[in-house]
Amino acid sequence: MPVIESLLDTDLYKFTMMQAVLHQHPGAEAEYRFRCRTPGVDLARHIDAIAAEIDRLCTLRLSDEELDYLRGLRFMKSDFVDFLALFRLQRKYVSLRPSASVPGEIELEVKGPWLHTILFEVPLLAIVNEVHFRATHGAPDEAEGLRRLHDKLERINDAVGFDDCRITDFGTRRRWSRAWHEALIPRLAAGLGEKFAGTSNVDLARRHGLVAQGTMAHEWLQAYQALGPRLRDSQVAAFEGWAREYRGDLGIALTDVIGLDAFVADFDMYFCKLFDGMRHDSGDPVAWGERLIAHLVANKVDPRGKVFVFSDGLDIDEVMRLYAHFRGRCLMSFGIGTNLTNDLGPEPLSIVMKMVRCNGQPVAKLSDSPGKTMCDDPGYLAYLRQVFGVAEVVAGG
Structure with a gap:
């Protein structure tokens, strides 16, 4: 196959x-x-x-x-x-x-x-x-994989106060197999209900009637280091290019291409108001969230209306920890990859x-x-x- x-x-x-x-x-x-x-x-x-x-x-x-x-x-x-x-x-x-x-x-x-x-x-x-x-x-140990999946679903569904916690499948690139990925998606959709925001995988979204999720990756901002104008202005140029293409749609900005300090320096009031939110993919997620909440407030933007997407090596424990920490202070979404699609025992x-x-x-x-x-x-x-x-x-x- x-x-x-x-x-x-x-x-x-x-x-x-x-x-x-x-x-x-x-x-x-x-x-x-x-x-x-x-x-x-x-x-x-x-x-x-x-x-x-x-x-x-x-x-x-x-x-x-x-x-x-x-x-x-x-x-x-x-x-x-x-x-x-x-x-x-x-x-x-x-x-x-x-x-x-x-x-x-x-x-x-x-x-x-x-x-x-x-x-x-x-x-x-x-x-x-x-x-x-x-x-x-x-072949994958499907019984073990399903047991682990059931445990994840049970824990998040039984947690009090997590009704608007949203989880997305980000697991295509490191999945055990395409067949295993295919088997998981309907179980995730059924088991999480409204907590399941969709999948980054376009094929699975199409065939299972789910929302396809995703905006930009590191390479978009990296390329601008060579495409100009000045290197120091490359990150701003990348965000402006994205805004020019999508006119306010797909508005989640990636923050760690040159590091959070550089991102905050470039992400001024215009971008704070224009983009719908930011995605975390490296560094301490709590420190990241606190820094960006303070940055939004300093730029006269209410963080409660912005989406913070967490996507760095997440498992259910980390999702629950981050959700509890930031609940009510911003909107949140959690992209889980390997821990969903390749959690069957072997490393x-x-x-x-x-x-x-x-x-x-x-x-x-x-x-x-x-x-x-x-x-x-x-x-x-x-x-x-x-x-x-x-x-x-x-x-x-």
Whole structure:
């Protein structure tokens, strides 16, 4: 059974960003690089199976029914859907080989026009993940997975005062398998009821009548480090480009591309009023929320009307802790990924694929968490920190 059977089997924000790329930066070039953060994992032995799945991925086209679904989303424009009707991923933009320096690791890179490479990230990660778990663990222990899921649902549903807690599935890229993901979604929808806000997976949202959730990812803001104008103005330019594309729709801003200090410095009263909320993806979530509440208040914006989206390695315990802490002070939504779609016993892989260059220039994510910063040019990283006045985040610091 193929790992990916539809180009919609990806996160919504890949399509929302792709539309903006088509309209604003159709000639931009991009380069992405894979990294497995879990030590001691031998992915190189699966390289033939991974390559075969990539070959199959590059044969897929969107069906008329899938295109009609996209056309029905209020923020998708007709010219973009017409472009997607002709689109397919091209194998020539992907390179895969065993690591030349670290036994067991793989070098997986995507390089080509941003418009034609942006959809590779999520399915490539899902392919690596599923091929690995299929080969090393076989079929999932569904009884254990369902037991764990039932425990999560029971705890959140039995908690008093959590009626408007909203949880979204963010688990496509690190799921155990597509089939397991498919089995979980209707159970989540039935078990959580109104607490289930939907899924980031466009294919599952379409076929199960759910809301597809997502706005922007790190690469949108990273690319502007190369697309201009000045590097110091790149984050502001990225937010303005997003606002120009969506005119107030899809208004959740990502805060940790250059770190929270730099975000707060750039996210002025105009952006505070324009955007619907912010998404947390690294650093201490409580400190993050407190800082942004204070920032909104200082800019004469009531935080109770803004959505704080938490999405950094969440489990149910963390969801309940954060919800209890911020209840009544802001609106909240919680994107849970690996802990929903790959919680069956074996340790999940921590894998990412990030943009490292745009138009031939290095770009970086300066994370608020140690170990999550990703850049292949130490000189550029130091320069970026200097320009934005950002200190290096170290463990325990």
